[in-house]
Amino acid sequence: MKKEFISIILLILCFLLQSTLLSRFTMGGIVPNLMIVMIATIGFLLGNRTGMWFGFVFGLITDIFFGQIIGLYACIYMFMGYLNGAFEKILFPHDIKLPLLLIVCTDFVYSNICYILFFLLKGRFDYLYYLRGIILPELIYTTVLACIIYPFVHFIFEKIDIFDAKHMGETYIEEQ
Amino acid sequence: MSPIVKKKREHYVLPTKYWLLILTLLCVVTMVISFSTDIFAKPLNTISGYVVVPFQKGLTGVGSYILNRTENFKNLQFVMEENEELKKQIEELTKENIELGQDKYELTKLRELYELDKEYEEYTKIGARIIARDTGNWYSNFIIDKGSEDGVQVDCNIIAGNGLVGRVVSVGPNYAKVTSIISDNVNTSAMVLATGDILLVTGDLEMMSKNLITFSRLYDDNDRVSIGDKIVTSNISDKYLPGLLVGYVSNVSTDSNNLTKSGTLIPAVDFKHLEEVLVIMELKENIE
Numbered sequence: 001m002k003k004e005f006i007s008i009i010l011l012i013l014c015f016l017l018q019s020t021l022l023s024r025f026t027m028g029g030i031v032p033n034l035m036i037v038m039i040a041t042i043g044f045l046l047g048n049r050t051g052m053w054f055g056f057v058f059g060l061i062t063d064i065f066f067g068q069i070i071g072l073y074a075c076i077y078m079f080m081g082y083l084n085g086a087f088e089k090i091l092f093p094h095d096i097k098l099p100l101l102l103i104v105c106t107d108f109v110y111s112n113i114c115y116i117l118f119f120l121l122k123g124r125f126d127y128l129y130y131l132r133g134i135i136l137p138e139l140i141y142t143t144v145l146a147c148i149i150y151p152f153v154h155f156i157f158e159k160i161d162i163f164d165a166k167h168m169g170e171t172y173i174e175e176q
Numbered sequence: 177m178s179p180i181v182k183k184k185r186e187h188y189v190l191p192t193k194y195w196l197l198i199l200t201l202l203c204v205v206t207m208v209i210s211f212s213t214d215i216f217a218k219p220l221n222t223i224s225g226y227v228v229v230p231f232q233k234g235l236t237g238v239g240s241y242i243l244n245r246t247e248n249f250k251n252l253q254f255v256m257e258e259n260e261e262l263k264k265q266i267e268e269l270t271k272e273n274i275e276l277g278q279d280k281y282e283l284t285k286l287r288e289l290y291e292l293d294k295e296y297e298e299y300t301k302i303g304a305r306i307i308a309r310d311t312g313n314w315y316s317n318f319i320i321d322k323g324s325e326d327g328v329q330v331d332c333n334i335i336a337g338n339g340l341v342g343r344v345v346s347v348g349p350n351y352a353k354v355t356s357i358i359s360d361n362v363n364t365s366a367m368v369l370a371t372g373d374i375l376l377v378t379g380d381l382e383m384m385s386k387n388l389i390t391f392s393r394l395y396d397d398n399d400r401v402s403i404g405d406k407i408v409t410s411n412i413s414d415k416y417l418p419g420l421l422v423g424y425v426s427n428v429s430t431d432s433n434n435l436t437k438s439g440t441l442i443p444a445v446d447f448k449h450l451e452e453v454l455v456i457m458e459l460k461e462n463i464e
Contacts, residue, residue: 016228019308019319020235024243029385029448030313049192056199061228064220065353066310066317068361071206078203082196118314119360119381129382134313 002160004050007042010153011058014038019065030134032141033107034149035062039077040084040106041146041153044099048085055081076113080106093154096147103146104139111135217346225323225348232308233321240451248274285452288337299417301335301454302326307351314381315359320453323350328455331415336453339421339444340364340409344455352455357422358384358447365413366391366422369406377407377422383440387448388426392438401428407441417460 014034022031035058043051059077063070084102091098115130124130210216252270304320322328324347334341334354342356357364357379364377375394383390394401405425409416421444428439 012231015311016231016235018311020232021239023309024239031309031311033312035311049195052192052196052199056203061224062311064224065228065308065319066312066315069207070210070216070220071203075200075203075207078196078199082192114312114314122361124360124382126382133382133385138313 002164003046003157006156006160007038007046007050007054011035011038011042011054015058015061027141028137030137030141032145033110033138034142034145035077036080036107036110037103037142037146037149038153039081040103041099041150043081043084044087044091044102045093045154045157046085047088048082051081051085052078053081055079072117076110080110096151096154099150099154100143100146103150104143107139107142108135111138214346221346221348225350229307229319229321229348229351232319236305236307244278251277299456299458301456302328304328304352304453304455306451306453315355315361316379316384316447317345317353317355317359318450319351319353320455321351322455323348323352325349327457328352329457329459331459331461333415333417333420333456333460334453335420335445335456336450337445339423340416341445341447341450341453343415354453356447358389358443360384364416364422365410366407367410368394368396368401368425369408371396371400371405373401374410374412375407377441384447387442388440389423389443390438390440391425392431392436394428394437394439395435396428396437401425401437403428413460415460417456417458 014037018031018034022034039051039055039058042054055077056074059074060070062073062077067073084106087102091102093099112135115127115135119130120127206216251274302322304322306318307321308319310317320334328344328347330344330347332344332352334343334356340357342354342359342362344352345355346353355362357377359379360381362379365374366377367374373394373396375391377389377391380388380390391407403425407422407425409418409420409422411418423441423443426440426442428437430437
């Protein structure tokens with residue numbers, strides 16, 4: 001429960017940062033996608049169930065504030081959390097390379113879904129422009145931030161595990 | 177208690193994939209509903225307005241503070257490097273300079289707002305501050321810190337600098353969501369001020385990086401429209417008040433159908449550095 005609680009706080013923080021501070025500190029007019037990093041990280045570390053729920057809830061918040069249609073971002077974020085959670089049992093969280101690759105893939109897929117849904121369906125076929133102008137810069141900026149955020153979240157969760165393991169013994173015996 | 181009794185108490189947990197299916201269906205249903213009606217807008221806006229907006233206000237304040245501080249610092253360092261021998265004097269002067277500079281910046285901004293106020297005098301307006309921007313890179317919507325409690329309604333026009341920014345698309349109690357005319361999914365009916373020809377202004381992400389907006393469907397048989405002409409919102413627009421400045425024509429070309437013309441225009445507003453805006457309280461449908 002502690003991990004979920006901290007995840008919620010981190011996600012709220014990320015959402016607020018994303019919509020306020022980060023849009024002022026852009027690089028070439030591009031905002032990194034903190035929400036995707038956090039949801040991918042949480043999905044990967046806490047499993048598909050948690051990833052799915054957090055993705056859904058925070059997608060919904062994004063929808064309310066910035067979406068044209070309620071439910072679209074909720075759906076995309078939910079699948080991102082769920083699919084990242086599927087790797088929980090397969091990959092080692094200690095090695096940063098693979099989770100990082102996962103986050104990068106998630107952001108790339110997310111950007112492409114956005115392109116297809118918002119632009120391709122409207123008849124904007126110049127994919128290379130959007131790839132070079134928006135998708136790749138966002139990917140690079142997001143990756144840099146993921147290099148900081150993922151180890152940070154992983155570090156906190158590890159501390160919680162150690163803390164729980166210490167206290168688990170006492171309470172467990174008391175309940176018995 | 178024996179373990180068997182405990183086991184009976186454990187309730188059945190629905191597997192995650194079924195939850196995924198249920199939530200996906202829920203999303204699809206809400207998408208369809210919100211696409212056709214706006215049932216969700218009111219309650220959701222109210223809740224999120226009270227929970228999230230105060231934080232966004234605070235953080236935006238912190239952001240401007242930091243940005244201002246870093247800018248001040250940069251100025252200070254630059255001047256000090258140039259005039260090392262006059263350090264003391266210059267320190268005093270720079271301090272004064274910065275303070276005056278900030279005052280002047282504020283003064284020019286207020287003057288601009290005042291002039292704009294005079295230009296569109298017949299409308300009642302309130303000032304608002306932008307407190308949050310779209311989280312993605314695809315659209316340019318933003319949130320302002322005035323809402324229904326201040327009298328802002330859906331479709332209120334937003335102006336800044338000396339031209340049109342966009343309009344309110346949804347309202348919470350203490351905030352309002354604004355979609356700008358440069359957003360890729362927005363069309364604005366406008367006209368050429370000099371000739372009165374109607375045209376359609378469309379936001380375009382590709383053009384936005386060059387600080388341009390596209391326009392199309394301009395009927396101009398006699399080639400009277402030229403580069404630099406003022407484009408204002410048209411009389412026939414059902415959302416925008418007539419006569420608000422949109423921008424200046426920067427490029428015109430005849431379409432392949434030989435009937436209409438299209439091209440690009442330079443917006444009158446600097447969308448990248450937007451901080452304060454004015455909300456026009458009158459709605460188009462109420463004015464006549």
